[in-house]
Amino acid sequence: MAYKNYCLVCAGTGCHANTGEEIYQELVKKARDLGVEKDVQVVKTGCFGFCEKGPIVKILPEEAFYVHVKPSDAEELIKEHIIKGRMVNRLLYKEDDKKTDTQGKIDDIKFYQKQLRIVLRNCGFINPEDIEEYIGREGYQALAKALTDMTPDQIVEEIKKSGLRGRGGAGFPTWMKWNFSKQSSSDVKYVVCNADEGDPGAYMDRSTIEGDPHSIIEAMTIAAKAIGASQGFVYIRAEYQLAVQRLEIATKQAREYGVLGKDIFGTGFDFDLEIRLGAGAFVCGEETALLASIEGERGIPKPRPPFPAVKGLWGKPTVINNVETYACVPMIILKGGEWFASIGTEKSKGTKVFALTGKIKNSGLVEVPMGTTLRDIIFAIGGGIKDGKKFKAVQTGGPSGGVLTTEKLDTPIDFDNLVAAGSMMGSGGMIVMDEEDCIVDIVRFYLDFSVDESCGKCSPCRIGGRKILNILDKIAEGKGEMDDIKKIKEISEAMKRSSLCALGQTTPNPALSLINFFYDELLAHIQDKKCPAGKCKNLLSFSIVRNTCIGCGLCAKKCPVNAITAEDCEPLPGKKKPPFVIDGKKCIKCGECIAACKFKSVVKL
Amino acid sequence: MSKLTLADLKKIRDEKNKEMTRRDADKEIQVVVGMGTCGIASGAKETFSAFIDELDKSHVNDVVVKQTGCMGFCSVEPTVRVIAPEMPDTIYNKVSAEVARRIVKEHIIGRKLVDDHVFDHPSRDILTQ
Ligand SMILES: Cc1cc2nc3c(=O)[nH]c(=O)nc-3n(C[C@H](O)[C@H](O)[C@H](O)COP(=O)(O)O)c2cc1C
Numbered sequence: 225m226a227y228k229n230y231c232l233v234c235a236g237t238g239c240h241a242n243t244g245e246e247i248y249q250e251l252v253k254k255a256r257d258l259g260v261e262k263d264v265q266v267v268k269t270g271c272f273g274f275c276e277k278g279p280i281v282k283i284l285p286e287e288a289f290y291v292h293v294k295p296s297d298a299e300e301l302i303k304e305h306i307i308k309g310r311m312v313n314r315l316l317y318k319e320d321d322k323k324t325d326t327q328g329k330i331d332d333i334k335f336y337q338k339q340l341r342i343v344l345r346n347c348g349f350i351n352p353e354d355i356e357e358y359i360g361r362e363g364y365q366a367l368a369k370a371l372t373d374m375t376p377d378q379i380v381e382e383i384k385k386s387g388l389r390g391r392g393g394a395g396f397p398t399w400m401k402w403n404f405s406k407q408s409s410s411d412v413k414y415v416v417c418n419a420d421e422g423d424p425g426a427y428m429d430r431s432t433i434e435g436d437p438h439s440i441i442e443a444m445t446i447a448a449k450a451i452g453a454s455q456g457f458v459y460i461r462a463e464y465q466l467a468v469q470r471l472e473i474a475t476k477q478a479r480e481y482g483v484l485g486k487d488i489f490g491t492g493f494d495f496d497l498e499i500r501l502g503a504g505a506f507v508c509g510e511e512t513a514l515l516a517s518i519e520g521e522r523g524i525p526k527p528r529p530p531f532p533a534v535k536g537l538w539g540k541p542t543v544i545n546n547v548e549t550y551a552c553v554p555m556i557i558l559k560g561g562e563w564f565a566s567i568g569t570e571k572s573k574g575t576k577v578f579a580l581t582g583k584i585k586n587s588g589l590v591e592v593p594m595g596t597t598l599r600d601i602i603f604a605i606g607g608g609i610k611d612g613k614k615f616k617a618v619q620t621g622g623p624s625g626g627v628l629t630t631e632k633l634d635t636p637i638d639f640d641n642l643v644a645a646g647s648m649m650g651s652g653g654m655i656v657m658d659e660e661d662c663i664v665d666i667v668r669f670y671l672d673f674s675v676d677e678s679c680g681k682c683s684p685c686r687i688g689g690r691k692i693l694n695i696l697d698k699i700a701e702g703k704g705e706m707d708d709i710k711k712i713k714e715i716s717e718a719m720k721r722s723s724l725c726a727l728g729q730t731t732p733n734p735a736l737s738l739i740n741f742f743y744d745e746l747l748a749h750i751q752d753k754k755c756p757a758g759k760c761k762n763l764l765s766f767s768i769v770r771n772t773c774i775g776c777g778l779c780a781k782k783c784p785v786n787a788i789t790a791e792d793c794e795p796l797p798g799k800k801k802p803p804f805v806i807d808g809k810k811c812i813k814c815g816e817c818i819a820a821c822k823f824k825s826v827v828k829l
Numbered sequence: 830m831s832k833l834t835l836a837d838l839k840k841i842r843d844e845k846n847k848e849m850t851r852r853d854a855d856k857e858i859q860v861v862v863g864m865g866t867c868g869i870a871s872g873a874k875e876t877f878s879a880f881i882d883e884l885d886k887s888h889v890n891d892v893v894v895k896q897t898g899c900m901g902f903c904s905v906e907p908t909v910r911v912i913a914p915e916m917p918d919t920i921y922n923k924v925s926a927e928v929a930r931r932i933v934k935e936h937i938i939g940r941k942l943v944d945d946h947v948f949d950h951p952s953r954d955i956l957t958q
């Protein structure tokens with residue numbers, strides 16, 4: 225027989241070190257002593273996030289979330305919660321952690337909601353390859369409503385009320401785009417979904433399509449009704465095999481069920497869509513380049529205006545939106561624009577999905593209301609930095625974005641605040657760095673990416689990016705001069721003003737955040753020829769601490785270039801063998817010796 | 830399949846919804862395996878087969894095993910959701926083929942949660958709020 229209650233004890237490494245195991249043992253023991261072991265099962269679970277509030281205990285089915293639990297609390301939890309069915313107030317999680325008094329009534333207690341999933345609403349619920357399961361969770365109801373109960377104006381109005389802004393990077397109000405296309409008179413119009421997703425580290429669009437392909441089809445059909453289009457395209461990179469496959473299955477089923485094709489729901493409205501595979505060039509995510517690529521041209525950007533909404537695919541009015549933007553649409557139509565607008569900040573409504581990667585404990589996809597702080601995402605949901613290291617910075621906005629430091633952790637994230645903080649939303653990649661990451665090195669990575677991906681059509685982007693990268697390489701090699709900082713600024717300014725598309729205009733951003741927010745670290749590289757994080761190889765030397773080396777020679781055995789030998793001397797006092805030394809001229813700074821030494825005697829200087 | 834009318838759409842919704850949310854004692858148990866790219870890369874296909882195989886061997890028939898998209902816990906894939914009567918709706922992480930067999934024996938047959946693999950739900954379901 226099943227139990228009445230389940231008591232989940234966080235045994236993630238963060239909490240574990242914090243006596244999670246002891247609490248678990250104590251709860252099991254108390255449940256037995258008090259004779260309720262048949263009523264409650266105590267289980268160890270993975271990390272809940274929130275490690276700084278740990279150890280955490282959660283009791284189901286009430287979902288009571290207890291924080292800072294001590295082994296000595298076990299008896300009270302079992303006696304009160306399990307036996308008497310009353311929650312233990314003093315241990316319950318409370319917003320901003322004030323231990324204010326609540327009257328124990330379940331409805332009054334604000335249980336912590338880590339995430340709010342609108343875009344990812346069906347991930348984990350439905351089989352993405354079964355249209356009926358999508359329908360079972362209100363799928364295509366929004367389309368039914370839009371086709372039978374709403375005029376195009378009303379649809380645009382609902383989107384306007386919702387405050388939805390494009391999730392592809394720039395945050396442009398979605399209703400305005402739709403409205404421009406709606407107002408442009410033309411016999412043929414198009415609806416396009418941008419699923420190119422080229423930012424390194426970003427994969428929210430891929431996951432959304434893999435998990436809920438019908439939500440995109442439904443939203444595009446609604447957009448088509450709003451602007452008067454009958455043909456759509458989903459532009460997706462070919463390397464997203466599973467997403468492409470699921471989207472193909474979904475369009476096929478949608479056609480069979482008649483929610484794509486002619487005369488949808490007998491309303492006389494026709495719409496169908498085609499999938500176009502991209503070869504994976506980053507610039508093809510830029511809307512004009514993307515449209516050129518669909519037309520069969522080379523994927524290079526065109527100057528705007530004219531904007532695609534007025535003159536897009538084959539010169540016809542074209543609405544182009546990002547995957548995540550579309551994924552919000554059915555819920556807005558179904559639950560109303562006001563509902564959506566009630567979530568988020570003043571100018572950024574709804575939620576945002578982030579792909580949390582890097583030195584974070586719980587990497588993965590998170591969807592949170594706009595206005596959530598970086599601290600909440602990184603520490604509460606992400607569980608903080610891996611291996612007990614210190615947080616250094618977080619990169620947002622991909623190659624066009626910037627790096628944010630500790631001071632920005634409490635900034636509520638939305639489109640405008642991120643720009644004000646010196647970065648941008650971008651598509652939602654969030655790469656967390658710890659104290660061992662060198663900022664010069666990271667910025668070089670992004671510059672290298674942008675230089676590789678520049679389409680080469682305009683010279684500021686083609687030449688400017690390369691020049692900045694060369695300067696950064698020089699700095700990382702220890703040959704930097706103070707004048708380089710000025711040069712980076714000048715080139716950046718020129719690129720921002722004169723590049724053709726946003727790729728070139730934003731390529732310098734990571735380099736500028738290096739200058740603006742990590743000046744000390746930059747100076748250390750240029751003036752002191754030192755890399756504080758110990759990453760830039762040319763600024764490092766490896767050495768063996770003489771008096772802790774026991775002369776075992778493990779490092780020498782591991783060294784691939786035979787740069788380590790025993791010193792030609794007597795063993796030091798108390799040691800059996802002479803210490804080893806590294807020949808700096810031969811050393812290639814691979815770090816094998818550091819990994820090999822059991823006595824931490826090899827150090828980076 | 831002939832084209833859906835609005836009435837058909839409602840009917841499918843109601844039937845499917847019932848099927849997907851039913852929780853009464855004599856009805857089905859659902860095992861939902863996260864099979865996005867990250868899940869599959871971490872072995873979700875083996876996990877899926879292990880469920881089918883173990884259920885077969887144990888002669889448990891009222892269980893549906895199905896796939897779903899990525900639930901977002903990329904660092905602890907494969908993830909599996911188990912919905913069974915009288916049990917909490919549970920998300921398990923790091924479900925290898927071996928853990929899948931344990932879930933069948935302990936959770937589905939034995940009506941106990943499987944230690945060390947239970948994971949917290951990321952959010953409430955906005956559709957049932
Ligand atoms: C270099 C570059 C790459 C881009 N890559 C993407 C992308 O991968 N996905 C995307 O949705 N938008 C991308 N964009 C933004 C698009 O140009 C466009 O703004 C977006 O598709 C509009 O959709 P939205 O309003 O829904 O955000 C990129 C822009 C630039 C300049």
Ligand code: FES
Nearest residue numbers: 679685724725728
């Ligand atoms: S690729 Fe757009 S400015 Fe260079």
